[in-house]
Amino acid sequence: MSDTAQQQIVIVGAGHGGGAVAASLRQYGFKGGITVFGTEPIPPYQRPPLSKAWLKGEADAASLALRPPAFYDKADISLRLSTTVTAIDRTAKTVTTDSGETVGYDWLILATGARARRLPIPGMDLAGVLELRTAADADQLKAALGPGRKLAVVGGGYIGLEAAASALALGATATVIERESRVLARVASEALSHAYQTAHRKRGVTIELGAQVAALEGADGHVTGVRLGDGRLVPCDVALVGVGAVANVELARDAGIACDQGIIVDLAARTSDPAVFAVGDCTWRPLPHYGRDFRLESVPNALEQARQAAGAICGRAPAAPEVPWFWSDQFDLKLQIVGLPFGATHTVLRGDPATESFAVFHLADDNSLRAVEAVNMADAFMAGRLLISKGSQLAADKICDMSIAMKDLAQP
Amino acid sequence: MPQVTFIEHNGTAHTVEAELGKSLMEAAVGNAVPGIDADCGGACACATCHVFVEPEWEAKTGARTEAESAMLNFAAEVKPNSRLSCQIPVTAELEGLVVRMPEGQH
Ligand SMILES: Cc1cc2nc3c(=O)[nH]c(=O)nc-3n(C[C@H](O)[C@H](O)[C@H](O)COP(=O)(O)OP(=O)(O)OC[C@H]3O[C@@H](n4cnc5c(N)ncnc54)[C@H](O)[C@@H]3O)c2cc1C
Ligand code: FES
Numbered sequence: 453m454s455d456t457a458q459q460q461i462v463i464v465g466a467g468h469g470g471g472a473v474a475a476s477l478r479q480y481g482f483k484g485g486i487t488v489f490g491t492e493p494i495p496p497y498q499r500p501p502l503s504k505a506w507l508k509g510e511a512d513a514a515s516l517a518l519r520p521p522a523f524y525d526k527a528d529i530s531l532r533l534s535t536t537v538t539a540i541d542r543t544a545k546t547v548t549t550d551s552g553e554t555v556g557y558d559w560l561i562l563a564t565g566a567r568a569r570r571l572p573i574p575g576m577d578l579a580g581v582l583e584l585r586t587a588a589d590a591d592q593l594k595a596a597l598g599p600g601r602k603l604a605v606v607g608g609g610y611i612g613l614e615a616a617a618s619a620l621a622l623g624a625t626a627t628v629i630e631r632e633s634r635v636l637a638r639v640a641s642e643a644l645s646h647a648y649q650t651a652h653r654k655r656g657v658t659i660e661l662g663a664q665v666a667a668l669e670g671a672d673g674h675v676t677g678v679r680l681g682d683g684r685l686v687p688c689d690v691a692l693v694g695v696g697a698v699a700n701v702e703l704a705r706d707a708g709i710a711c712d713q714g715i716i717v718d719l720a721a722r723t724s725d726p727a728v729f730a731v732g733d734c735t736w737r738p739l740p741h742y743g744r745d746f747r748l749e750s751v752p753n754a755l756e757q758a759r760q761a762a763g764a765i766c767g768r769a770p771a772a773p774e775v776p777w778f779w780s781d782q783f784d785l786k787l788q789i790v791g792l793p794f795g796a797t798h799t800v801l802r803g804d805p806a807t808e809s810f811a812v813f814h815l816a817d818d819n820s821l822r823a824v825e826a827v828n829m830a831d832a833f834m835a836g837r838l839l840i841s842k843g844s845q846l847a848a849d850k851i852c853d854m855s856i857a858m859k860d861l862a863q864p
Numbered sequence: 865m866p867q868v869t870f871i872e873h874n875g876t877a878h879t880v881e882a883e884l885g886k887s888l889m890e891a892a893v894g895n896a897v898p899g900i901d902a903d904c905g906g907a908c909a910c911a912t913c914h915v916f917v918e919p920e921w922e923a924k925t926g927a928r929t930e931a932e933s934a935m936l937n938f939a940a941e942v943k944p945n946s947r948l949s950c951q952i953p954v955t956a957e958l959e960g961l962v963v964r965m966p967e968g969q970h
Contacts (some may be wrong), residue, residue, distance in 0.1 A: 479898065498905045515890065523896045752910070755903055771970070779909035786931065788909055830931045834911070834938035859937055 459484035461765070462547055462557040464537045464703065466490025468498060469732030469754035470563035471518040476762035478527045484558070487530045489537050489549060492586060495521060500751060502590040503614035504781045507597075508621045516587065540707035542725055559727055559765055562704055562715060563758075566697035566733040566749060571606065575668030580675035580690045584611055585697070596690035599623030604678045604688035606665050608635030610780045612694035613648060616657050617782040627658040627686050629665060629678060638696075641793070643812050644825045647805040648782070655783055660686070697749060699734045712736040714747040719773060721761035729764070731757035740773045741840060742794040742822075750778045775840045777833075784808075788833035791823030791840045800851045802832060811836075819845045831858040838862050866959040870897045870915070873967040882954040888925075888963070889913040889950035899965040906950035911935045912969035913949040914942075918962045925952050925961070941966045 461477065463470045466488045474486050490496070496518040505511040524531050536550045546556050568583035570576060582593050593615065597603060601624040605612040608630030616626035628635065634645035635652075649659055664681030668691055678686040699714040710716045710724035714736035721729045721737075732754035739746050756774050763770060777790040785808060796814035803810030811832035814823040820843055824836030835858040839846065850856050865881040870892055872878070878898075882891035892900035892913075901912035908931050917925050922945060928936065932951045936942050949963070 500905060500907070504907075515886070519896060520894050526896070751905075752903055755901075774970075779904060779907055781907060786907075786909070828931075830908075830934035831937055834935055838938060858934075862938065 455483075456481075456766070457483040459558040460556060461486045461559045461561065462537075462555055463488040463561045463563060464547065465563035465565055465700075465732075465734075466492065466496050466531060466533060467563060467565045467732065467754075468496060468518065468751055469565070469758055470561070471496025472755050472758035473561050473563060473729075473731055473761055474529045475519060475523075475527070476758050477765065478529070480762050480766040480768060482762070482766055485530070486528070487532060487555060489532045489535050489547070491534070491536045492588070493534045494587060495519070495524065495531055495533065497587060498751070499585070500779075502587065503584060503611050503618060507590060507594055507615065507618040509594075513587075537703060540703060540709075540728075542707055542709075542728070545727065557727075559729065561761055562723070562728065562730040562734060563732050563754075564700035564703060564734045566699045568693070569696045569698050571665065571693055571695060573665060573667050575670060575675065576693070578668055578670040578675040579673055580670070580688075581668050582690060582692050584615060584692060584694060593690070593692060594622075597622045597624045601625075601690065602688045603627070604629065604686050604691045606678060606691060606693045607695040608632075608637075608659065608661075609639065609694055609696065610636070612692060613652065614780060614782050615692055615694070616652065617655075620656055620783075625656070625658075627660065627688070628652070629660045629663050629680070629686060631662070631664060633662050635659065635661070640789075641799060641812050641814070641825060643799065643801060643805065644787075644827070647808070647810070647827060648785075650805075651783065651785055651808060697733065699736075699747060701734060704728075704730065704734075712745070716745075717757070719760065720764040720770060721757045722764065729761040731761050739776065739792065739794075741775055741843075742792060744794060746792070748776055750776065752777050772841075775837055777837065784828075786828050786830070788826045788830060789823065790826075790833055790837045791821070793823045796822040798848075800848045802851050803829060803854060813846065813851050815846065815848070819848065821846050835859070835862040866954060866956060866961070868954070868958060868961040868963070870899065871962065871964045872899045873965055882958065882961075884954055884956065886954055887950045888915070888952040888954055888958075888961075889948075891954060892949060899969070900949060901969040902950060903969075904950075908932060908935065908948060908951055911939045911948060914939055914966055914969060915947055915949045915963040916943055916966070917945045917947050917952075918964070919945060921958075921961050921963075924955075924957045940968070 904910035
């Protein structure tokens, strides 16, 4: 490593990616200054429990922290919370903050994440209409839930379904309203969507499919229901709008850094400016196992890119690219997904969805494995991770044969 | 609070106070012990909180859960005394526990 002691790194965004890249830099031996700016008032924390264990009351606020508060002082990382970076000057190599401060950098790392997509419908500004992206959002949602309360979830994605499951655990009722003909339509196979619809309905969640949302209605400024396109009203005390996220690319774009649906990066997490890196939900990144670029919204992705950026700055040899993966916990259903269905032409089922323990294997024409969606079947997920990274081809009749252990499938 | 010791692959030992009722993984992360990545934050979904439990402690740390076993079957460097530390609850019985960590979690 070249001598880093005199170098200054500025990280924009104190979320999962920003916190991880700061920690990785120290772990890899970076000796210079590290300053992390974050809009939110609290140190980097984990978002996944906000719709799961934390919302249900099974995890306390302290357990959300990515690192203990004392870590940042000990590691000599300057955390500048409640401070937003408003502009980048790439010629002068400085950033400007909303408090009017200008700070110089040798390396700049953008970890600005994504924000909840807003719906262009009337009533979005009513009290009780919430989104779920930050700890502050989650506090509001939790305060509004409890025995007898009615939650309406607009959008049947992972966050909406997890919130619905957690709401039931808190004694509330939940109705999920989805525009498409199945939940998780953009992010899961039909088999998985159907299994989750069945599981949610069986446990008491109401699901409205193919339903347009016309407006959020209220009385005295507070939401009272969701008006559907067909005129029906879904009454509620609180409405959670979870219709996807948009990457926070404006800061980079305004500075002339190349962007697509996210900030364009390479496999070292480097942007079109060699002094600027970007990690996490805000990036548009290459997927080497799939030969295309994509935007991922997951913790493993943010952590992988944090290691890529820190490694590149510290002169480490690049690590082998990981196969993207994701998890979701709803009720007692443990979903783990590895890979993406790009290039897949057919699916094979292992196990029986009716037992709530099964996996969907996505294969390409040549039977090479592209993705596995595993529900309460961790070995299928782990084996899939290995097989996809090796580019292995699988025999369909072996996958569905439960008498063949995953371990034997993984070592052909 | 019980004291537990995490030994890195290079031999560096970290003795920390582990809060009762939390997981062994949380004791490591909360005390910034290097070598436990815990990417999924304890959801038993990532297998990056892998430890080896010293043989004399295996009875007190208990048996692997089914999901944990399924994960560990495919983890790198897995051994008979491999555990996912997020699945080990900290109890008073674990006072003095020693676990070792693999070379890497990825
Ligand atoms: C409720 C919920 C549940 C989830 N569950 C899962 C799950 O089960 N598994 C999984 O893998 N992923 C899950 N995710 C996704 C995961 O949390 C994200 O992929 C991850 O947080 C991405 O990290 P990031 O650093 O890119 O962005 P973030 O964690 O969003 O951090 C970005 C930060 O940057 C700040 N910021 C933005 N612009 C500026 C600026 N100009 N100046 C200063 N600060 C700025 C923002 O305020 C924010 O704090 C979930 C997300 C949510 C919201
Ligand atoms: S922290 Fe992910 S499996 Fe233990």
